[in-house]
Amino acid sequence: MADFLYQLLLSLDATLRIATPLMLCAMAGIFSERSGIVDISLEGKLLSGAFVAATIAALTGSAWLGLGCAMLAGIFMSLIHGFACITHRGDQVVSGVAINILASGLTIVLGIALFKRGGQTPSLPREDRFTPIEWWGVDMMDSVPVLGTIYRQLISGHNMLVYVALLAVPLTALILYRSRFGLRLRAVGEVPEAVDSAGISVTWLRYRALIVGGALCGIAGAYLSIAQGGNFVREMSAGKGYIALAAVIFGNWKPLSAFMACLMFGFLEAATTRLEGVALPLIGEVPTQLMLAMPYVLTVLLLAGFIGKPRPPAAIGRPYHK
């Protein structure tokens, strides 16, 4: 029993670690999609953030500087997206895909040019990364059965960016539903004409939403390359941006529901790793490939209609013409 509990805890712990970049990207997606901009470029922003964070941290030896620059990189990518599809009213999906391709190519080219390691950045020493934070009193709590283990494994011992991601969720909800910016953001995604006629700039509002999203993606990127990992590897975002977008849709563009969807994806992946090579009762050993495919199979199944009818923002994907 104790062993089972421990295994479960480890899985939940892994869930949280895997779900962190998803959560940040999903919140980014909520900001931009709620403003009416389709954000398929989450993937590209995540990848750019990861590359810039690792590069800057490797060059300067400062994780914090890496994080800051990763956020700027995410914002920069967002601004390209905005320039194409807000200012020039281009197609949002095309622009998003372009950004993903741009990020994928540029990170490799720049990586090779800078470090000559086939697109990888050098491994960062521990002190140049965001390392797990041991919470106060972990050793003391150890003497308490069960709770002590939970405290040590699940609550304490993550790097700072995990906690940032966990905070981002209620903060997004707060901004979206309780603030002036949030009210206008939701309005501009539904009926931009109403926002314009109320004397508010649709363009500036949508840019701001994209900027917030870009910064969040940058943080997610930094998490991949200088917190969870110790360097940048080519294509290291590996579809997480798309999964985050799927989580946004599952969550019906609501922060808390999208958060739950991220945890579900995280748990699936964690379970995959845990169950690798383990013989399950009744089923026997499940092929790894099948387990690895699970998140994607589930995405397709859920999107095919098992989650009820999603209600996207009414004006999403539609450029605003006066």
Place this chain on the structure above:
Amino acid sequence: MNTALELKNVSKSFGLVKANKNINLAVEAGSIHGIIGENGAGKSTLMNIIYGMHRADSGEIHFGGQKVDVRSSADAIEHGIGMVHQHFMLVPTFTVLENVMLGTEGGLMLRDGRGAALERLLHLSETYNLQVDPHALVSDLNVGQRQRVEIIKALKGGAKVLILDEPTGVLTPQEADQLFEILKVLRDDGVSVLLITHKLSEIMDITDTVSIMRQGEMVGHRKTSETSPQELAELMVGREVLLEVDRKPAKPAEVRFSAKNLGYTNAQGVVELEDINFEVRSGEILGVAGVSGNGQTQLMETLAGMRHLTSGSLNILGTEVTAADQTDPRIIRDLGVGHIPEDRHTHGLVLNFEARENMILGFQDTELAGSGKLFDYKTIQQNCEDKMAHYDVRPPNPRLNAKNFSGGNQQKIVIAREFSANPGVLLVGQPTRGVDVGAIEFIHKQLLELRDAGCAILLVSVELDEIMSLSDRIMVLCGGQNVGIIDSADADRQTLGLMMAGQRQEAAA
């Protein structure tokens, strides 16, 4: 005279199109000023300039005697201008209060300004009799209520000038009357009301002064008490207009179309039509009157084969149709029935198709589309050119998408298509909804010509004037039932009004 708003030589072009040419306008404080003009005359553009949604290319705007620069809606709102747009600017997923707060939230967090906004909303709602529940979702409100929310929004900052762009287009007559009462209270409170419309009766009923626009120009200013609908119509159109239709007595011949105990019950089991009996003869128009939503739509769609009748029978040019027959619009059409649907955007046209393709919709299997298996675009083009010339569709460009025509010209495309098939029976729904005065005159004339050529016409319209001036006999629907059929010679507004309210008429037919 105390001028609230004055425009001097305002011009605006979109590309090569001059939407407004040297417009001059003065609106007195505390008055209701009408602006009338046909669709596309530049009324909405002018209002959008005043409200800062568009910027004028040249000219000056003065508020309260001072020249101002209106660069955005925010500027206009600050100068005391409120606007109720033709298409409502409301977020359906928001509550009434949230919609009213948008733009004037009163603080970084919504909590900061919610109380004050609610108070202001209730105050306005009380003062001007704009009843609406502040916490209701806008998507749950009917059109009249939504308009009240729009008015509250426009007034929330203490507007001195209120612009209403075609406000009655979507309202029932009762709702329109309520709106006019509200406008009168506002006027008496010192607010200047600018009412944009293309309905002459509204201008005559409610305004103090009126300006007339035609093709981007201001062609006249009048005191309402010193003008007539006839004069206004001529100024709008630029030529003499027949407001009264010249209708020769009908010469009804054989019965072409009849319904016996017709009933329609929808999929939810709600009885929508019950026991409808009528007959339409060759060479006559049977008008169907009633308050909107009393079964007219269901009747039209059942007769056209879009819905299946559930009881009774129809006789169409000698063919008996009962509930057992699985009809569809194709079968009905092949029997010789033409149909001008009530909603031309969803049932009459494919908006993203070219005019020439729309001109053969429903006739795509006939020689209009060419004799071979494939479309012969030469024939299709020729067909469209001929019909556009004959029915005066403007611009006469067969390659233009249907959505790019004005409402009146879209309707002319539908009419050209249906009329030229020379139907034995014609079903006409709301033929002049959203159509300007010049086109209305044309459509009415065409309908009467078709009648005189022997067609049996069933006409459904919410415009009582239209029913009364075109029909030879009038059937009144109330609650999906036929209240009675009377000769139009015996019909006056009062009789019809009582019948529309469900009072049976024992006399006549």
